[in-house]
Amino acid sequence: MLRSPxxxxxxxxxxxxxxxGLITVMQMLxxxxxxxxxxxxxxxxxxxxxxxxxxGLFRRDAVLAVGGYDATMATEDIELTWRLLQAGHLTGFAPNALVGMQVPQNLRTLVDLRLDRQLPLACLPLPVYPLAYWTLNACAALTSQARGLIGGPRKKRVVWDIERTDG
Known part of the structure; x- marks a missing residue:
């Protein structure tokens, strides 16, 4: 954020x-x-x-300009990010900015966390859910990113507002 407004x-x-345990290791992966x-x-x-x-680090004036967090959304952080992008802002990633988090250690808690609590858990094939979820997400991520990973980023997509120096 220091690089560009x-x-x-x-x-x-x-x-x-x-x-x-397997559940926490799978979530770590x-x-x-x-x-x-x-x-x-x-x-x-x-x-x-x-x-x-x-x-996440948010620029206050940009967040206020798009209406701030919507408390009625279940995934307010995702919804806010999308509104910032739609407004023409850039969003980035700082891989060295780390935070530790605890994840569910058992299947029931994991399913409760990821699914709407209104759904009856009895209708879900619980042993299948995490494996299917992780497999589908991994396949989606790999297929959507394969072109960029193999060919590298297109030069016209990368925008630097401030010239980089190696010093």
Whole structure:
């Protein structure tokens, strides 16, 4: 954000701190791969799609200009990020800005966290949900990012407002 006033928000990098058991390890892998891969790639274009509330830095005047947080939204951080992007602001990623987070350690808590509590849990195939969720997310991330990872970013997508120096 110091580099350019066009940046309205910067996402940090959450790290899972409770890594005991399959459920927590799978979430650690999900966080490291999906968030790291997607945010790093999207940051090249200045368009990080989610500046999460767990670790995000927002430019106050830009947030107020788009109406601030919408308390009626379940994912207010994502919705706010999208409104900032629609307003023409850039969003970035600071991989060295770290925060520790605790994740659910059992399947029931994980499902409760990720699904609407109005859904009856009895209708869900609980053992299948996390594996399917992680598999679909991993495939989506890899397929959506493969072109950029293989060919690198397009030169015209990267915008630097201030000239970089190596000193």
């Amino acid at each position: 066009r940046y309205a928000a910067i996402a940090g990098s959450p790290r899972v701190t409770n890594r005991r 999900e966080t490291a791969s999906l968030i790291g891969l997607m945010r790093r790639t999207h940051a090249l274009a200045g368009r990080v799609g989610t500046v999460a509330g767990v670790l």
